[in-house]
Amino acid sequence: MDIGSLFASEIQYEEELVMGLKLKLKPRDSGQLDTEMHLTLWPSAEKLCSLIPTLIPPTSSILELGAGTGLVGLFTAKTFPGSTVLITDGNTESVDLIQENIEANSLNARSSHFLWGESAGSFDVILGSDVIYDKDFIHPLLRTISLSLNSHGFSILANHTIRFNPLQRLFFEVAARVGLEVETIESNPIYIVRLTLKSN
Template identity: 35%
Template sequence: METNNTDTTPKPSSLRWKILRQALLRRYSLQNSDDQSRIRISRRATHGFDLIPSKLVDKVPDSRDVRVCYTLPVAAGCRKLLLTQRVDNSTADLTDFEICNRYNIDNTGLVCHWPSEDVLAFFCLSHVDMFRSKRVIELGSGYGLAGLVIAATTEALEVVISDGNPQVVDYIQRNIDVNSGAFGDTIVKSMTLHWNTEDILDIFNTFDVIIASDCTFFKEFHKGLARIVKFLLKSTGPSEAIFVSPKRGDSLSKFLEEIEETGLHFSITENYDAEIWKRHQAFMNGGDSWPSYDKDHCYPLLVRITL
């Protein structure tokens, strides 16, 4: 019997951001106020694996931003990256959601520094040879920690740090500028890249390595994400995409179905780094540092995708 797997009805959880945007924008449109800053939405701060030590340096005057210093444990000694990002307990203005609606994107890149990005950055630090002399692009980068780590530590030929949200790309570019002295001869660029775009001829068939963290949650973006991976990977010589992503119900498996339909191949590894696995096991055993830890939603699997 042939099973119909074409049902793409979004789950309630995957509609959360869209519903929130629409409801709040509608609420604002009914008010006679020119001050959008009066209507704010609380943000959800998260726990994390704390694999790369970080500390707050200062708050950017007259803004919702802070500067955070990340200390990278590398063989040649500690290196530091300074990232500007939104303060974890800050709020989101309605303009954030208006931009999401305008560009058909989600707002998660501005919400907080997500745990999977920390895991991806640490994995890249542990596998620097994978990126040496390669052209690399990070998709859905948020504040760009993993891409910046690669640029600062691996002697990659080029690193492009991309996101579909132009607000996020502004943060990425600021973080590239302030850390430019750490990149050596590596070319580092920011890019606004929507996964459904048709205008990618200048980067088609270009990259040796694609990286991404926690980019598979929203099912409505799966087809575009799978397609952009296939278009960006270099077809001559070895190339691969490295995703770290929790299962989050069936969202990861549904994305991998799209990967197969696109003609790509994948492998999944659960235990791919001793330190990451050790922390995962500690959280599973009830560690106080992450009391709400749930394997399905919190632990990122390693997915390697090839042509």
């Protein structure tokens, strides 16, 4: 994918993402069109999108945490139209933008404002891209995942190693404390983990 092509002058545009799938994406404002910033953030989301078709059952209840632009959730909803997708973020402007993108693409999804730390419901799959970036948010993030997974569910998180590696030990310690088992899928340059509830 040509990342630079995402930041054209048009307010709305269509962009090929993964495996020929196209989504209409709208930037929040001109201040978001910072190529350097998005080059830092997009590879994890891109990598996660590339794995979704093979990792997720086609009719699942899916939650995206810390969605930002909502790319992962939007891609998932378009890939699996039979699934229900809830795309969440802690920023209300991002939530409004995501809802516009959902409607523009006629997707079976909805957006919602959500702060980590409590249950968001009960889901088969929980996704997150570049959500591990600050030690103070690791416990709220993992607690939400632990409380929001159904008994047979799983979570896939993708994070650039630049951000994840300094927090890796804490991440694994907190995951164990909140009842999550962690499996490393990939570790370079994007660190991808699969989390499930510990068996009783």
